[in-house]
Amino acid sequence: MEPSGTVNYLPILIVFVVASTLAAIIILIPQLLARSRPTTTKLMPYECGVEPVGTARERQSVKFYLVAMVFLLFDIEAVFLLPWAVVFPQVLKDPAYSSLKYVFYGEMMVFMAVLLVGLVYVLRKGILEWNR
């Protein structure tokens, strides 16, 4: 019989241990089997065969930060959408909530409309144009 409840989450732990052990073995095997003949050229950063110019730790474009920021905000919107989507059909079927059907629908549409304004603003401002 299939278990139910919180004990069903235990395989996550088991598969994590199995996958991590597997990854560790995969990383360790070449250390044992492969030869190691380090030369200066092999250990330097690769730049299509020319001498490396400058350091890799310079400042990068701020566009990546903006993408991550906008992703975070819309991820939060998605997180609000997920419980609503799961509860919505159950509320539609449940007679105890029959007066709330349109309210449920309308609330989320208002939420999405406000965030659509945000998305339109971001897109119109040209933040995500990468070639400017």
Add this chain to the structure above:
Amino acid sequence: MTTDILLEWIIKIAVVIGILLTAVAYLVLIERRILGFIQLRVGPNRVGPFGLLQPAADGLKFMFKEDIIPLTANKFLYVLAPTLILVPALMTFIVIPYGDSITIFGRTIPLHVTRFDVGLLYLLALASIGVYGLALAGWSSNNKYSLIGGLRASAQMISYELALGLSIVGVLIQAGSLDLVKIVEAQGGWYGLKWHVFYFQPLGYLVFFIAALAETNRIPFDLPEAEAELVAGYHVEYSSMKFAMFFMAEYANMITSASLGTTLFWGGWMGPGVERWPALSLVYFIVKVAIFLFIFIWIRSTMPRFRYDQLMRFGWKVLLPLALLNIVITATLVLITS
């Protein structure tokens, strides 16, 4: 919690991971053969009959190659990054329902490793964790091109992860549960017309498919890791087995996306005759996943790749609004038909 349930889990996990790793290895071979046939040449067929021992040869090659760690690289993160990509890719397979319950030796065994009520969120969470591996791989190599490639790959991945998550919301509105087993069961009956791809979600599947192509860094979205672009991007400084781990993770993610698409939109293991012979459900599942993997490979051989700004523009300006539109349409339809 009894020991035979624990034993059942361990055996199932061992079988699933074993089959998965073999599938990943042979998927590489199958892809090379299919690409070869589409390009009017024969793929690798020298090693073993029809080239079937090629993955073994590749694996041995990777194991014996010299493992170079650049002198100025951050050693801890350099080794951690491939594991951060591979481990979540392998962990996704415990919640996918591979088939109906079968009865062996008087014991009913459901064909999924485990089942819990937030299965879909578990998969989204693992996809979120996968971003770290890319960014850390780029950073820790201490190579300019690696860093830019890693940042670009992470930015691409998070942009399309949004569209992926939102395309699934349409399915949730219809199925009413986050449990993958329940979602498959909700698609039963009506001779397949109740599969979510027909039953109100064709737009959702389209968005999901394109977002899955971008999440797994497949063509046409594979700019961050293509060999001719940015000196192969975030894995330029990797060699030997760590390099192989990136590709294992990519193909494992491909199989996950195909399985998830099948489960959510194409009826999972449903098909004609599963009530009488439950073992047929496993066959249907594998056939459907194989068809989608073939489509992934077919697209690879046919399309050119997008430039990075085209890619980002497409993800934010087209795909995200389409996913939101799909949610509004589905919610309205469900409200009207209730």
Add this chain to the structure above:
Amino acid sequence: MEKALFIVFAVVAVAAALNILFQRNPLYSALSLVGTLMALSAIYITLRAQFIAAIQIIVYAGAIMVLFVFVIMLLNAPKEGPHIDKQKGLRYLAIPFAGLLLAEAFYVIRSVDLAEMPATDSSSRAVGTTWSVGTSLFTDYLLPFEVTSVLILMAVVGAMVLARREGD
């Protein structure tokens, strides 16, 4: 069994949290924070708040910490070296305040009435499950929910304004 799991995850969480403080490299601190969040998420699962556990990983560990890691990589934040402490007097103020905080926490924990805790409610509508979060969000907490949308809009506009310079 549950107690053993709780102790394991709690030790991991505290160890990762201490690691945040003791690391010089800011990237290692950020990754230790991710580890703490994962351990907390596991503890939420033992408390039967599965939805909260998943959302913790998706939003906190998967979006907010990604933002942190991006910022550290973009800014090339250097390792912290030893620096001269310019305001020595604050150190003497910190210890009594920390002691006050600890005493408050102790008082709150002692005054919790264990008989009223709903954490062992294993129905599918318990606090922390998807059903409970979904319904209460749209019935009892509707106003905070709609205000959140406006708040997110403000955050979007604010981020765009702060990150662009004039004439850009």
